Amino acid sequence: MFGLKTDLISLLELQDIDSAIQTAQKELEAMVEKKTYEKLQTELKDLASKERAMKEKLKAQNLVQDKKNGELEMLSQKIAKEEKKLFGGTGSNPKELAALQQEIKHLNQNRDLLETEVLENMEILSSLEEKMSSLKERIRERENEASEAESSVLEKETQLKGQLGKLANDRELKTKDIDNELLEEYDEIRERKGGLGVAALIDGICQACHVKVPATDLDKIINKDEAYDYCATCSRIIILKE
């Protein structure tokens, strides 16, 4: 039925092509570069949300600072005004002057408190800004790494896809040399047997499962024109190869 020896050689060659396709596909799916890139993307997303939160914090803290500075400015103006009253000699009543002095003292105390608050807030601000700048630096680094990873993903993907395209072409050409029924059987076994449908029989040993074929089976193959059979151990097609 299948008779032709070229069929069998072609079938073994087809198996090589199919194994190469399987390897390239697995490589495409399990690309390390892709995982690196995805990991970096996740990290970048996380960093971006941290950056947003930090921006909000800085904005709020700057508002606090502006408000306190405004208050400080107003207070200073008020003090200057009261001092002018005191030293300008507009009010000569000693009681009034004493009250004015008391008021100025009180205002100065308030100003001291406010100045301390402004300084404390400046420290908070500068530590936030420092954190923000190291966050930005980390983002820049990760972005560079991600862009490098992306290039190698694309490079490898292009290479593997090109390889797969060529292999698909090789496969199509090769199948033309093989009897349809044999090809169907091979494809069916290959699907069941993890991608390996046919194996060479070398020195009486099946090259798929590495088990010695019984002598009686071997005689059968040798005496047959087709020179192929099924492995008694793994049920794959075995082809006698001298």
Ligand SMILES: [Zn+2]
């Ligand atoms: Zn076997």
